[in-house]
Amino acid sequence: MIRIDRVSKSYDGGETLAVRDLSLEIRSGEIFGLLGPNGAGKSTLLNMLAGVLAPTSGTVELDGVDVVEEPLAAKRSLCFVSDSPDHLLRLKGHEFLRFIADVYQIPTEARAERIDRLAREYGMQDELDNQIQSYSHGMRQKMMVMGALLPDPAVWILDEPMTGLDPKASWLLKQSMRAHADAGKTVLFSTHVLDVAEKVVDRVGVIAKGELLFVGTVEEMRAHFHNSGSLEEMFLELTSGDSPFAPEPAEDVPACPSGAPEPPEVR
Numbered sequence: 001m002i003r004i005d006r007v008s009k010s011y012d013g014g015e016t017l018a019v020r021d022l023s024l025e026i027r028s029g030e031i032f033g034l035l036g037p038n039g040a041g042k043s044t045l046l047n048m049l050a051g052v053l054a055p056t057s058g059t060v061e062l063d064g065v066d067v068v069e070e071p072l073a074a075k076r077s078l079c080f081v082s083d084s085p086d087h088l089l090r091l092k093g094h095e096f097l098r099f100i101a102d103v104y105q106i107p108t109e110a111r112a113e114r115i116d117r118l119a120r121e122y123g124m125q126d127e128l129d130n131q132i133q134s135y136s137h138g139m140r141q142k143m144m145v146m147g148a149l150l151p152d153p154a155v156w157i158l159d160e161p162m163t164g165l166d167p168k169a170s171w172l173l174k175q176s177m178r179a180h181a182d183a184g185k186t187v188l189f190s191t192h193v194l195d196v197a198e199k200v201v202d203r204v205g206v207i208a209k210g211e212l213l214f215v216g217t218v219e220e221m222r223a224h225f226h227n228s229g230s231l232e233e234m235f236l237e238l239t240s241g242d243s244p245f246a247p248e249p250a251e252d253v254p255a256c257p258s259g260a261p262e263p264p265e266v267r
């Protein structure tokens, strides 16, 4: 489970407020999709959850462990795929995966079998002896995803994980996400690919200008908007400047359209 309590993050000495007083709980056993336009604050939020960035204020807990107060314990319970798969580029594929296995103390007997299985699944068997810097963008992304799948931690945080993956790898990743959540673990990912999100998520959160505008299932979103259309249509409606949910509304704009039922959680 991920608990985010009144988290804010500013950059440039407070000039840019990337995440604003955001609270959210993501449950064990669910796949949660974080959606939002460019610059909405998704990566900033995910980096704070992963302990890469410190919040300016507020707290984050992973399975009850505070990410700032107990960084090592928190990191042990999570794997993070960032949106720039450019880490440890000089390592060869198998060195990178062994490094991950060491960090997460995966027993020797299990690691060879898991690395072999992941490499076969993602079609990377012939690449493991090559340096990651020689990989294409999609191959780097596959390697980062394999690194996240290897330790099987309680929480997966994936920042735009489908970007650059070929259809088979993308399908495999979706299957793995479902299996992970069905095993009672937590999967949080951000994406711009709304038709993928619609198929895979249990709940979505829509963020714009650092604020959460909606949290709920796609069905709840449809009921709220009286819309039988796609997630994409509702997303565009929700994040358009005209939306009553758009951040920083004029003071006389109501929080909900009149006559519309209250959504499960609208912020």
Ligand SMILES: Nc1ncnc2c1ncn2[C@@H]1O[C@H](COP(=O)(O)OP(=O)(O)OP(=O)(O)O)[C@@H](O)[C@H]1O
Pocket: 011, 012, 016, 017, 018, 036, 037, 038, 039, 040, 041, 042, 043, 044, 045
């Ligand atoms: N290192 C940084 N220094 C200053 N401002 C930053 C930094 N990183 C992000 N920002 C700003 O914070 C805001 C949120 O950016 P963030 O990268 O979190 O958005 P995002 O939703 O992930 O965007 P995208 O979908 O384009 O990846 C933006 O206004 C961005 O310009």
